Amino acid sequence: MPDLSIIAAPDFDSLRTAILERKSTLPKRLVQVAAYALDHPDEIAFGTAASIANAAGVQPSTLVRFAQSFGFEGFSGLQQIFRARLRERTSTYEDRLRKLAAEGVEAEESAAIFNSFVAAAHASLDALASAIDPDAFERAAEILARAETIYLIAKRRAFPIAAYMAYAFGKLKVRCQLVGTEAGIDDDLLAMAGPKDAGFAVSFSPYAPESAMQARTLAGNGIPLVALTDSALSPLAECADVWFELVEADHAGFRSLSASMAFAMALTVSVAEKRQRR
CATH class of the missing domain: 3.40.50.10490 (Glucose-6-phosphate isomerase like protein; domain 1)
Structure with a gap:
């Protein structure tokens, strides 16, 4: 059952703040989930409970306990916060490359690797301004x-x-x-x-x-x-x-x-x- 004394965070920034405030009091396995969630927010948004639990090195039930400890009914409720974060982000260069690939623009293997690294660099730089206070x-x-x-x-x-x-x-x-x-x-x-x-x-x-x-x-x-x-x-x-x-x-x-x-x-x-x- 969710902790009724805790109101579920309305957005990602609020949830992140709540996790940081409570990290020293969380059980070891929940700290493990917290670390994975903050380090891999996109994976939390896209993944299934099974794939996320496997990547984080915990049982799927631990994801539910983590979500409930922060006031959510279950893991899907917490996952919506991570999906909303993605919707708020602007399109990155990597997104544009994926669109080109979907439209049939192909490249030789070495050129594809080069483009992928360029896309990763652009994605990092796109996120830089919003990441730094x-x-x-x-x-x-x-x-x-x-x-x-x-x-x-x-x-x-x-x-x-x-x-x-x-x-x-x-x-x-x-x-x-x-x-x-x-x-x-x-x-x-x-x-x-x-x-x-x-x-x-x-x-x-x-x-x-x-x-x-x-x-x-x-x-x-x-x-x-x-x-x-x-x-x-x-x-x-x-x-x-x-x-x-x-x-x-x-x-x-x-x-x-x-x-x-x-x-x-x-x-x-x-x-x-x-x-x-x-």
Whole structure:
């Protein structure tokens, strides 16, 4: 039975807020569903209860319990919220490519792969503006602009973002330190960070344990932290002063960094502009 003390959320943003507010009190399996729902909202909208449960690694009955814990009669009621979110979105470049394919426009295999990656990049960039809150972006730029040294934390797929920010900050005469040395002295570098410094961390699912640990270290030492990640349930979201959720589109499981790079460069230049005005 649904929890009658809880009113079902009227839209996706309200539901997302409710999930984040209650994530620390939910049972383990419901947290698993919450993480999957926030990370894969399109799959929740399109999938069946069986396919979604399989992808989330839970039983279909767990989906019902999750929906009822947020005031819905059953899973289908919650699913309508995710479908409404899709209807509100504008047509993406990927949609246009699918339309061309339906109209009989064919391409050779390599060209089709190229077009698919281009479509994924366009989809990511189309979603970028709506994913980033301007006020939060302003706060993030202000935090980093005040820092004497900006510590850049990233591993694995996220590493190119931090590496390019380090290059751009160097060109813009902004002092930074890329945390990712061949000598293995990352912890020693982080130990030098002081209250006048700041950190910028990037990590995407599956989250690099080193990045999460290093971000928590900075935050635990009172160093202001800005983070870019792909889920509200990311470990970076728990310790950052300001964090941004950005999910890249993919082709065949390969995600590009198109939107993430655009975001990172906008933030880098914004920081440099603020410092110059001072």
